[in-house]
Amino acid sequence: MAAMVLDGRALAREMRDDLSLRVAAYVAQHYHTPTLGVIHVYGDRSAERYVRSLQISCNRVGMNFKYYLLHHTATQRELESAIYTFSADPNVDGIIIQMPLPIKYDSAAAVGQLDHRKDIDGVHPINVGLLNQNKPSLVPNTPAGGMLILERYGIELAGRDAVVIGRSAIVGGPMSTMLLNAEATVEICHRATRNLADKVRRADVVVTAAGKIGLVTGDMLKPGATVIDFGINVRPDNTICGDVDYASAFEVAGAITPVPGGTGPVTTMVLLNNVLKAAIATHVDIDDDMAQC
Numbered sequence: 001m002a003a004m005v006l007d008g009r010a011l012a013r014e015m016r017d018d019l020s021l022r023v024a025a026y027v028a029q030h031y032h033t034p035t036l037g038v039i040h041v042y043g044d045r046s047a048e049r050y051v052r053s054l055q056i057s058c059n060r061v062g063m064n065f066k067y068y069l070l071h072h073t074a075t076q077r078e079l080e081s082a083i084y085t086f087s088a089d090p091n092v093d094g095i096i097i098q099m100p101l102p103i104k105y106d107s108a109a110a111v112g113q114l115d116h117r118k119d120i121d122g123v124h125p126i127n128v129g130l131l132n133q134n135k136p137s138l139v140p141n142t143p144a145g146g147m148l149i150l151e152r153y154g155i156e157l158a159g160r161d162a163v164v165i166g167r168s169a170i171v172g173g174p175m176s177t178m179l180l181n182a183e184a185t186v187e188i189c190h191r192a193t194r195n196l197a198d199k200v201r202r203a204d205v206v207v208t209a210a211g212k213i214g215l216v217t218g219d220m221l222k223p224g225a226t227v228i229d230f231g232i233n234v235r236p237d238n239t240i241c242g243d244v245d246y247a248s249a250f251e252v253a254g255a256i257t258p259v260p261g262g263t264g265p266v267t268t269m270v271l272l273n274n275v276l277k278a279a280i281a282t283h284v285d286i287d288d289d290m291a292q293c
């Protein structure tokens with residue numbers, strides 16, 4: 001039986017329309033345009049393309065975009081000073097440090113310099129801790145988008161067995177926490193996991209965030225399982241695919257995200273939504289203070 005396609009593009013369109021309206025209402029009320037600040041140590045062209053696409057997405061929902069581009073010779077101190085500049089700038093509401101940083105930088109120290117109230121990637125230790133305590137504030141966008149897809153398509157999580165393949169700090173790790181917070185029973189698999197196929201076969205919900213083409217195939221799935229594929233891999237012919245072999249998985253799964261058109265478009269909308277959330281958290285407080293003066 002063919003799977004239900006979990007259409008991320010359709011959900012992203014709905015989110016964009018809703019966000020544009022909420023941004024316009026916010027601007028009219030607070031005379032401030034929510035602004036995303038991106039800090040980028042120049043590395044490769046694909047990262048630059050991603051940053052430009054973020055700028056376009058920001059402008060489409062009525063937000064501003066500020067870009068702090070550092071040369072690859074910049075020191076750790078210069079990087080942290082850029083982070084401090086955006087953190088202290090009242091016009092910047094949400095900040096992204098484009099990851100991964102070149103190896104010479106201490107990423108954890110850089111992230112520690114962020115104002116956690118502007119940490120729209122949810123990577124600051126305070127935000128990571130709040131998610132782990134099931135009191136989420138700003139959370140990583142990619143897994144939050146995956147959870148929204150599950151919610152939107154009415155996929156039950158409480159009491160279900162979930163397998164998450166990948167344990168990165170920005171995708172696999174927080175996705176396992178979010179699934180756990182939603183009362184699923186979660187098994188986390190990674191590079192050193194043995195018998196991956198056996199674990200996947202028992203799962204009602206399979207999440208992949210490993211960056212490996214063909215890691216999960218249809219014959220590994222429990223019939224009717226839900227599959228969320230966060231992989232974004234480039235094939236030799238330059239086309240994009242996920243970690244899951246879509247054709248074979250589609251025949252066995254109950255529901256599946258395509259790549260492209262699944263988790264990716266939703267990620268950007270969650271990110272922009274976090275910018276507005278951060279703006280509301282800071283500027284509404286300021287307005288309240290002014291009202292009391």
Ligand code: ADP
Nearest residue numbers: 165166167168171172189190191209210211212
């Ligand atoms: P991302 O930031 O997109 O999550 P990373 O490269 O940081 O990607 O992390 C990849 C994750 O995938 C790691 O946790 C790694 O252990 C896991 N992984 C990579 N290859 C395999 C594999 N063959 N089987 C299971 N897990 C894998």
